[in-house]
Amino acid sequence: AAGVIQSPRHLIKEKRETATLKCYPIPRHDTVYWYQQGPGQDPQFLISFYEKMQSDKGSIPDRFSAQQFSDYHSELNMSSLELGDSALYFCASSLRTPGETQYFGPGTRLLVL
Amino acid sequence: AQTVTQSQPEMSVQEAETVTLSCTYDTSESDYYLFWYKQPPSRQMILVIRQEAYKQQNATENRFSVNFQKAAKSFSLKISDSQLGDAAMYFCAYRSAGNTDKLIFGTGTRLQVFP
Helix, strand or coil, rough: CCEEEEEEEEEEEECCCCCEEEEECCCCCCCCEEEEECCCCCCCCEEEEEEEEEECCCCCCCCCCEEECCCCEEEEEEECCCCCCCCCEEEECCCCCCCCCEEEECEEEEEEE | EEECCCCCCCEECCCCCCCEEECCECCCCCCCCEEEEEEECCCCCEEEEEEECCCCCCCCCCCCCEEEEECCCEEEEECCCCCHHHCCCEEEEECCCCCCCCCCCCCEEEEEEEE
């Protein structure tokens, strides 16, 4: 079965640079979620989108922005990168039904030097 | 605010044996969903099992089953006939049935499986 696709899988950036992470949800899934997992930590919810509109917002820094496009793929834009942004960034997708399971992509590993 | 607690940072089990991972949560809501996710060394987050709070029957998926005690706010995961491939970090997660999308994760339990 098709899974969530994330690109790139690995990314190395310098401080103060910009990064863009992409997410392609499972076909027919209309909701996308972004999570950040720091080293040795549990995933933290950043933001979610349904039908191109922001659905919920968590602990996303102001330096980050995201959007969902008409084909349901989503992009997470990160500017003025800091060393503390080094983490594994997950995208997940689901159908928009109550309590629907969120299926995670393989993650993008971002390293900020 | 809801919280999820996994009090066992590490657990170990012999191959073919049974192990139970603990999870408790705190919420004032009556309707919610609970999940167990597995994160192997590849770091992929894989769904293991899902439980709706309004269902009294415990969820089961092959060798994986839960013991859901709503009054006690407990949601433990039992792995039967443990296999080497079960070695991973296991996260318990809570999702409100209300107007929020986020999964709230516990801190995880690292499971080692010995041959």
